[in-house]
Amino acid sequence: MTTSSKCHDTPPVAANDRSAVAASPRIKLYKRRIAINHPDPQAGERLLAEALGAVDRDALHGLLKQLVxxxxxxxxPxxxxxxxxxxxxxxxxxxxxxxxxxxxxMVSVHVAAMRSACRLAFSDDILQQESVTRALTRLGRTFAAQIEALSRHRNNGERAITVRNLSVQDGGKAIVGNVTQHASVIVARPNAAADAGPVPRHEVGEHDEAEVRQGASA
Incomplete structure (x- = not known):
């Protein structure tokens, strides 16, 4: 891989866009090599490494070759x-x-999915349409699974659950305090009992779950 002295950075779409930060240098493809278009070779590699999340030069060149x-x-290419x-x-x-x-x-799967969508749009053969549709469906499911995997990794392997609305009907009771999430049951901790600490996951059994459900319906 070489670095060209010409710079063809992609300008930001809008002044208030996140891409207003230093744009990544573009890649120039040749028959037997690829070149980073940047006047400063080290700066060009550094910008691309930051953009791709590469930890070193070997990781950067490896990711670039795979993307090519x-x-x-x-x-x-x-x-x-x-x-x-x-x-x-x-x-x-x-x-x-x-x-x-x-x-x-994720980006590679998206590109493959759009290629499949293009083939489906231009196909008039029923059998080919069914084959491409299955491929497109699998790619779509893979992409969704990749999004979930990225979210879990960024949340230390835990699923994030956000409660947006809470309604209490007449005769109902609302819980004021922290709510601890577990795999099979959500255990409420009122403020008065907060000092007792969270309920250990292995101690939450069927009996505890029944009590929680009974309290919620009271």
Missing amino acids: KASVIGQK DEANLAFMISMVKSIAPRDSIEAMLAAQ
Whole structure:
């Protein structure tokens, strides 16, 4: 891989966009090599490494080569498609090596899904339509699973649950205090009992779950 002295940074879409931060240098594809278009070779590699979440030069070049292969259109790597993929990885903002690899996979799956959608739009053969539809469905499910995997990784393996609305009907009771989430049951901790500490997960059994449900229906 080489670094070209020409700079073709992609300008930000809007002045208040997040991309207003230093734009990542573009990649120039040659027959047997790829080059980073930036006047400062080290700065160009640093900007791309930050955009892709690469921890070092080897990781950066490895991710770039993989993205180049995934950008192929008509059996040939495509610069515009590669620039789009790098931009999408940057927008995901990977924070470690796991997120960097997952972001690259997510972008590659999205590109493959859109190619399948294009084939489906131009196909008049029923059997081919069914085959492409199945492929597109699998790719869509894979992409959704990747989003969930990224969310779990960023939340230390826990699913985030947000309660947006709470309504208490006549005769009902509302709980004021912290709510601890567990895999099978949500245990409420009133403020008065907060000093007792959270309920251990292994101590929450069927009996406790029944009491919680009974209290909620009271």
